[in-house]
Amino acid sequence: MGRLLAKWLAQVRFIIGALALMLIVAAASPATAQRNPDGSVNPTASSVKEEQLFKEMNRISGRCSIPDQKACTIEQPAGRDWREFHQITLPWIGAIAIIAMLALLVIFYLMRGMVKIENGRSGRLIVRFSAFERAIHWMTATCFVVLAITGLNITFGKQTLIPLLGPDAFATWSQWGKYAHNYLSFPFTIGVVTILLMWIANNIPNRVDLEWVKRGGGIVGNDHPPAYKFNAGQKGIYWIVVLGGGAVATSGYFLMFPFYATDIAGMQLAQIVHGCVAVLFVAAMLAHIYIGTIGMEGAFEAMAEGTVDENWAKQHHSLWLDEEKNKGPAGATPRATPAE
Numbered sequence: 001m002g003r004l005l006a007k008w009l010a011q012v013r014f015i016i017g018a019l020a021l022m023l024i025v026a027a028a029s030p031a032t033a034q035r036n037p038d039g040s041v042n043p044t045a046s047s048v049k050e051e052q053l054f055k056e057m058n059r060i061s062g063r064c065s066i067p068d069q070k071a072c073t074i075e076q077p078a079g080r081d082w083r084e085f086h087q088i089t090l091p092w093i094g095a096i097a098i099i100a101m102l103a104l105l106v107i108f109y110l111m112r113g114m115v116k117i118e119n120g121r122s123g124r125l126i127v128r129f130s131a132f133e134r135a136i137h138w139m140t141a142t143c144f145v146v147l148a149i150t151g152l153n154i155t156f157g158k159q160t161l162i163p164l165l166g167p168d169a170f171a172t173w174s175q176w177g178k179y180a181h182n183y184l185s186f187p188f189t190i191g192v193v194t195i196l197l198m199w200i201a202n203n204i205p206n207r208v209d210l211e212w213v214k215r216g217g218g219i220v221g222n223d224h225p226p227a228y229k230f231n232a233g234q235k236g237i238y239w240i241v242v243l244g245g246g247a248v249a250t251s252g253y254f255l256m257f258p259f260y261a262t263d264i265a266g267m268q269l270a271q272i273v274h275g276c277v278a279v280l281f282v283a284a285m286l287a288h289i290y291i292g293t294i295g296m297e298g299a300f301e302a303m304a305e306g307t308v309d310e311n312w313a314k315q316h317h318s319l320w321l322d323e324e325k326n327k328g329p330a331g332a333t334p335r336a337t338p339a340e
């Protein structure tokens with residue numbers, strides 16, 4: 001009996017000793033983690049611990065008294081990835097896409113210059129766009145420009161404008177920008193849907209487009225491949241507007257009405273889609289604006305006045321001109337300009 005008790009006591013002593021040892025090691029390790037082997041302070045020790053904590057705990061959340069329980073999660077791994085995207089990746093994608101496009105256009109303009117109407121103006125005008133088509137185009141374009149400026153303000157404003165305007169003026173501008181971004185999204189969406197419907201028949205790709213692309217659209221070099229009302233380049237712009245516009249509108253409404261149709265992961269995805277499509281969309285529209293203004297003589301008036309010179313039409317859209325002429329006076333309405 002005495003031997004048994006002594007053995008039991010020895011076991012208890014062993015367990016207590018082992019526990020005490022573990023306690024000492026555990027208590028000592030944070031202190032040693034702060035120090036290098038030579039005894040100097042390790043400045044990254046605490047951040048290493050934080051990193052481990054993030055990995056082990058997965059999230060930083062607690063209890064809160066407001067009804068929206070999502071607000072009780074302060075940090076979560078996907079949130080950190082998203083923040084990295086929003087603060088670093090998206091601004092890089094945007095800056096590269098937009099600056100590269102601007103640089104390309106400047107180089108192209110310096111090399112090629114404005115594409116002229118080769119045979120000069122004939123003085124005969126042909127109707128290209130109705131008043132309704134032009135109104136829809138300009139409404140959508142105006143909304144797009146304001147949406148682009150106010151959207152890019154969210155992506156780049158903090159870094160670029162706060163140093164210039166100061167925080168107060170930047171906050172006021174951003175608040176108005178945000179209102180504009182929200183409210184102009186509605187006419188923009190109406191514009192994109194109307195563009196989809198009113199021009200889809202002219203934008204289905206066909207064999208003529210293949211030939212047009214093979215011949216570099218005539219703009220690279222001095223060729224004039226035939227085209228119907230819209231050539232392959234314009235069809236590309238049309239589909240960018242319809243599909244890109246559809247994607248920014250859908251993702252944008254997910255962002256504007258948060259958590260109605262999706263969870264936090266869906267919200268983050270919506271912002272990634274919205275941001276990426278938007279900056280690429282802006283870059284594509286810069287090319288569209290270039291070709292419609294300084295890139296090509298006689299193009300702007302098509303959308304400004306609704307008419308183009310017949311020689312312009314012959315050079316860039318010969319098949320369309322034939323179609324319009326074949327319609328006779330009831331279809332196309334070629335008009336003579338007043339003699340000057």
Ligand code: HEM
Nearest residue numbers: 147148151152154155185189248249252253255256275278
């Ligand atoms: C129906 C159309 C659109 C809707 C509903 C919409 C909605 C939104 C919303 C709600 C936000 C988040 C704003 C915030 O964080 O407070 C946003 C951000 C943004 N939008 Fe739009 N938007 C639309 C169209 C556009 C267009 C056409 C562009 C550019 C061409 C654009 C570019 C941007 C950009 C760059 C951001 C910032 C993205 C970021 O930095 O994460 N949006 N948009």
